[in-house]
Amino acid sequence: MGGDSWMFSRAMVANCKEAFEGLSSLVDVGGSTGTTAKVIAEAFPSIHCTVFDLPAAASAESLPNLDYVGGDMFTDDIPPADALLFKWVLLDWPDEACLKVLKQCRKALLSSKNGGKVMIADHVLGHESSDRGASSSLLLDLMLMAVAEGCLRSEKQWGKLFSDAGFSSYVITPVAGLRSLIQVYP
Numbered sequence: 001m002g003g004d005s006w007m008f009s010r011a012m013v014a015n016c017k018e019a020f021e022g023l024s025s026l027v028d029v030g031g032s033t034g035t036t037a038k039v040i041a042e043a044f045p046s047i048h049c050t051v052f053d054l055p056a057a058a059s060a061e062s063l064p065n066l067d068y069v070g071g072d073m074f075t076d077d078i079p080p081a082d083a084l085l086f087k088w089v090l091l092d093w094p095d096e097a098c099l100k101v102l103k104q105c106r107k108a109l110l111s112s113k114n115g116g117k118v119m120i121a122d123h124v125l126g127h128e129s130s131d132r133g134a135s136s137s138l139l140l141d142l143m144l145m146a147v148a149e150g151c152l153r154s155e156k157q158w159g160k161l162f163s164d165a166g167f168s169s170y171v172i173t174p175v176a177g178l179r180s181l182i183q184v185y186p
């Protein structure tokens with residue numbers, strides 16, 4: 001996953017530069033060993049990036065504007081930041097679990113004086129650019145249902161999740177292949 005994650009993250013910071021401009025802090029929730037956070041930290045030295053993942057995932061690699069915090073997004077407080085990024089994380093979880101974590105995020109963003117947003121890098125079904133893309137999405141969706149409790153979501157399903165969690169608006173920007181960046185505002 002590391003190489004794919006690196007390539008996608010490079011495309012995301014290039015295609016969605018405006019989404020990162022003006023941020024001073026970002027937490028990559030479920031950021032694993034920090035591949036994505038490292039790409040963001042290098043591209044935007046003024047953003048302090050924190051990888052928040054289960055303690056066993058922490059990496060030794062670091063940068064002056066990158067650190068690691070161990071924790072569980074369902075039971076621990078996610079560190080406060082201008083942006084809370086979930087890249088390829090929510091697709092592993094059913095709606096109830098996503099709702100729980102998104103509600104916590106919204107509460108944290110509303111109590112921060114800088115406002116802020118949730119950023120979700122994930123598939124948006126129906127936004128595929130080709131039939132081949134649609135077939136790959138279908139296969140991944142079946143696999144997620146078989147081995148995890150998660151699923152791929154359409155824009156309508158994402159939108160319902162955001163409004164059920166109390167968010168007011170969102171913007172979807174296609175990044176690469178089947179994947180987009182969704183910015184969600186409290």
Ligand SMILES: C[S@@+](CC[C@H](N)C(=O)[O-])C[C@H]1O[C@@H](n2cnc3c(N)ncnc32)[C@H](O)[C@@H]1O
Nearest residue numbers: 005030031032053054057071072073074087088
């Ligand atoms: C599919 S991987 C995605 C990793 C990374 N975001 C990427 O794009 O390559 C899901 C990540 O979520 C993390 N994770 C799973 N359950 C978690 C929890 N309860 N709290 C925090 N992180 C969790 C896993 O450790 C794993 O690193």
